Each structure stands twice: as structure tokens, then as C-alpha cells.
Amino acid sequence: MARTPAWESAYREFFAARQRRLMRTAYAILGSWPAAEDAVQTAFTQLYVHWPRIQPGAVDTYARRTLVHTCFRMAKQQGRETPTGQLPDRPLAGPEGGLERLDLMEALAGLSPKARAVVALRFLDDLPVAEVAQVLDLPEGTVKSQTARALDRLQAVLAPPQPIEGARHDR
Amino acid sequence: MTVEQLVRDQLDRATQDIVGGPDLTTTIRDGRRRRRASRAGVAVAAVAVLGLGAVGARAALAGGDAGVVAHDAPVADAAPVAPAPAAPTDFVPGTDVDDSMSAVVAELLPELPAPDDVYPSDGQTAGPLPDTEFARAQDWQAAYTTDAGGALVMMGSPEELGGWRCSDCGAQQVAGGTLYRETYSTDGGQTWWFGTYFVGDDGHFVNAFESVQAPDEQAATSKRVLADNDIEALVQDPRLTF
Numbered sequence: 001m002a003r004t005p006a007w008e009s010a011y012r013e014f015f016a017a018r019q020r021r022l023m024r025t026a027y028a029i030l031g032s033w034p035a036a037e038d039a040v041q042t043a044f045t046q047l048y049v050h051w052p053r054i055q056p057g058a059v060d061t062y063a064r065r066t067l068v069h070t071c072f073r074m075a076k077q078q079g080r081e082t083p084t085g086q087l088p089d090r091p092l093a094g095p096e097g098g099l100e101r102l103d104l105m106e107a108l109a110g111l112s113p114k115a116r117a118v119v120a121l122r123f124l125d126d127l128p129v130a131e132v133a134q135v136l137d138l139p140e141g142t143v144k145s146q147t148a149r150a151l152d153r154l155q156a157v158l159a160p161p162q163p164i165e166g167a168r169h170d171r
Numbered sequence: 172m173t174v175e176q177l178v179r180d181q182l183d184r185a186t187q188d189i190v191g192g193p194d195l196t197t198t199i200r201d202g203r204r205r206r207r208a209s210r211a212g213v214a215v216a217a218v219a220v221l222g223l224g225a226v227g228a229r230a231a232l233a234g235g236d237a238g239v240v241a242h243d244a245p246v247a248d249a250a251p252v253a254p255a256p257a258a259p260t261d262f263v264p265g266t267d268v269d270d271s272m273s274a275v276v277a278e279l280l281p282e283l284p285a286p287d288d289v290y291p292s293d294g295q296t297a298g299p300l301p302d303t304e305f306a307r308a309q310d311w312q313a314a315y316t317t318d319a320g321g322a323l324v325m326m327g328s329p330e331e332l333g334g335w336r337c338s339d340c341g342a343q344q345v346a347g348g349t350l351y352r353e354t355y356s357t358d359g360g361q362t363w364w365f366g367t368y369f370v371g372d373d374g375h376f377v378n379a380f381e382s383v384q385a386p387d388e389q390a391a392t393s394k395r396v397l398a399d400n401d402i403e404a405l406v407q408d409p410r411l412t413f
Contacts, residue, residue, distance in 0.1 A: 008199070011199075012195065012199075015193070015195050015198065016195075019192055019193055020189055020192070023186075023189050023191075023192055023193075024186035024187075024189065027186050027189075028182060028185075028186055033189070033190035033191050034190075034191060036191075037190075037191040037192060037193060040192070040193045041193040041194065041197065041198060044193050044195075044198040044202075045198050045201045045202045045205065047202075048198060048199060048201075048202025048203070048205075049202050049205045051202075052294055052295045103181075104178075104181045104182065104185050105185065119178065119182070120182070123175065123178045123179045123182050124179075124182045124183065124186060151174050151175065151178065154174065154178055155174040155177075158174075158177060158178075158181070
């Protein structure tokens with residue numbers, strides 16, 4: 001029986017643990033589940049190629065960097081600056097949820113891919129500004145200003161917030 | 172509710188119902204393939220550099236102006252005209268692994284010219300290890316230029332972390348181990364690789380790649396300069412260990 005690289009089990013564990021999270025991030029940037037799947041697949045392949053040389057503590061950042069830059073490349077190649085031309089792949093349960101999702105994706109589509117990435121990393125992945133800056137190769141000040149601009153634009157587009165009972169989400 | 176909270180909550184909900192996802196098997200298969208191609212590419216790049224040296228040598232011997240030599244001239248075109256600059260007989264001082272490896276290849280694959288380079292490597296470092304660090308080599312590689320492209324022979328120790336298996340290759344049990352064969356392309360289908368891999372029962376392995384520049388597999392196959400039988404004999408040769 002031929003051998004498997006000794007590090008491959010760690011890679012498999014990372015894949016299992018992070019694939020959902022990375023899919024969500026990619027979807028927030030690209031606005032399409034199939035595109036997100038392609039981006040995550042590409043990023044994980046890239047991660048495999050370089051895995052032995054990645055410091056264990058830096059794997060998450062490396063994976064996010066690879067994924068985000070893959071998304072940027074895909075967005076550029078596919079001219080996906082305005083992904084709202086497509087309906088979301090699947091509505092949330094219930095009419096209110098579906099409408100909410102439409103609003104959000106429409107709002108995100110009005111942003112540049114980089115701004116969408118800032119929003120996804122800050123508010124979906126809950127990364128601090130410094131880490132977002134590291135992932136995106138941007139100064140922290142730029143991340144802050146892009147975040148503020150993105151929030152302004154999203155606030156203008158999204159429906160006014162309404163009190164929703166039971167809308168809390170454990171993360 | 173602030174706009175930040177609103178965005179946070181809506182993003183969370185909008186991305187909960189994940190559709191599809193990456194396939195681990197495909198990822199690992201592609202990753203292994205790219206790792207092999209990447210490592211082989213280092214050797215191919217070294218071949219190209221040495222090939223340019225040969226072009227320069229031809230210009231110098233002919234009394235020509237090196238400045239007018241096309242530096243993208245095919246290596247295969249340059250090699251027969253003039254020998255490369257005096258190649259070192261000892262690629263890696265302080266060890267005879269390089270010498271014995273190239274001697275076995277020369278004996279079993281006489282179609283190949285002298286190696287362009289023989290060097291130590293491992294599964295973690297991109298490219299060759301420094302010669303002075305040969306003692307920690309986990310594999311040794313010998314790179315060759317052929318009329319059709321190139322060839323790379325790798326022999327690895329059982330301890331190499333980057334040891335591999337080829338789940339989607341044709342496998343054949345042979346005396347002392349398993350033989351694998353694989354054909355694939357890189358560079359958007361411009362370079363075809365004919366891989367023959369032997370993994371010994373003790374874990375050591377010998378890989379031989381013949382690369383051919385061709386637009387499709389059929390054309391690449393017809394341009395090969397090495398015979399499968401000879402390559403299979405090479406990778407199973409018990410002298411290719413260290």
C-alpha cells in the first residue's frame with residue numbers, strides 16, 4: 001500500500017472543519033453558490049499544494065487569503081460586479097426571510113468585490129480589523145474606511161430594521 | 172438595532188443554507204498532482220536555464236554576438252550544436268548519491284544525455300535543497316533535456332513527509348512494491364507528462380517523468396523518446412535508493 005503524506009490527515013481535518021465557513025464567505029463575496037463552490041474548491045487545492053510550508057498558526061489566514069483572492073479573480077473574470085441579475089439560489093424559509101435575503105444580496109451586489117470581502121470578513125467571519133487588513137493586504141485604516149462606506153451604502157439599501165422577536169442567532 | 176448588527180444578522184441568515192461544497196477527494200487528487208508538477212517544474216526550469224547556457228556557448232564558439240542569440244530558442248535546437256559549458260562531474264560535493272543515481276539512469280536509459288542537474292530535495296522546501304544540506308535530503312532528483320522536452324527522475328526515502336500515493340493511477344503489483352502509471356497535462360494542455368512511479372514495500376519510491384511539449388496526448392505520445400519498458404525497469408532498480 002502506498003503512503004499518504006504524514007500531514008494529510010491534518011489537512012483533511014482542516015477541510016472538514018472549515019469548508020462550511022469558507023463557503024459562506026465565498027457566497028457573500030460572489031453571490032452565487034456554484035461560484036462559491038468553485039472558489040472554495042480552488043482555494044483548498046491551493047492550500048493542499050502549499051500545506052507543508054504553512055505555519056500551523058497561520059493556516060486560517062492563509063486559507064482566507066487564498067479564498068478571497070480567488071474570489072476576486074473569479075469576480076473579475078466573470079464580470080460579476082452585479083450578481084443581482086440572478087435570483088438567490090434558494091430562499092430562506094418563510095416569506096419574510098426570503099425578502100430579507102433578496103434585499104441583502106441586492107445591497108451587497110452594489111458594492112465592489114473588495115468591499116463585499118470587507119463586509120464578509122468583518123461581519124460574517126467576525127474578524128478584527130487588523131486581521132481583515134492582513135487577509136486583504138490593505139492598511140488597517142483602509143479597512144476601517146471601506147467598512148464605514150460599505151455600511152453606509154448597505155444601510156441606505158436595506159430595509160429599515162424592525163424588531164424581530166426570536167431573531168437572535170447563536171454564532 | 173445598529174446597521175452593524177443588522178448586517179451581521181442578515182449575513183448570518185443569508186449564508187446559513189449552504190448549497191454544494193468542495194469535494195475533498197477531488198481537492199486532494201488535484202493538490203497531489205499540482206505538487207508533483209510544481210516540484211517537477213523546478214527541475215524543468217533548471218533545465219531551461221542550463222539550456223540557455225548552451226545557446227550562449229554556441230554563440231561564443233562560433234564567434235557570434237551573444238546579444239543576437241534568441242534566448243527563447245528551443246533547448247533541443249541548441250544542445251546538439253555545441254556542448255553545454257563544462258558540466259561539473261560532481262553535482263553535489265561531499266556525497267556520491269548524485270553520481271550513483273546518474274550512473275544508473277545512464278545505464279538503463281541510454282537515450283538520455285548527461286543530466287542537466289542532480290540535486291537533493293525534500294517534501295517541504297520549494298525547489299532543491301542547498302548542496303551543503305544534502306544530508307537532510309528526503310529525495311534526490313535528476314533532470315534531463317530531451318529532444319521532445321525533458322525527463323525527471325526522483326528517488327525518495329521512506330521518511331519523506333511528502334510521500335504519496337496515486338489513487339487514480341493505473342496500479343500493478345510487482346516484485347518488491349507497486350508500479351503506477353499516469354499521464355496528465357499542465358500549462359493548459361501544452362505540456363504532457365508521462366509518469367511512472369514505483370513505491371517499494373519499504374516505502375521508498377522512485378518516480379520518473381517524461382515531459383513532452385505537444386498540443387494533445389496523441390501527439391505527445393508519438394514524440395516520446397523513452398520506452399515504457401525501460402522506464403519501468405529503471406524505477407524498479409534496487410540501486411536507486413540512498
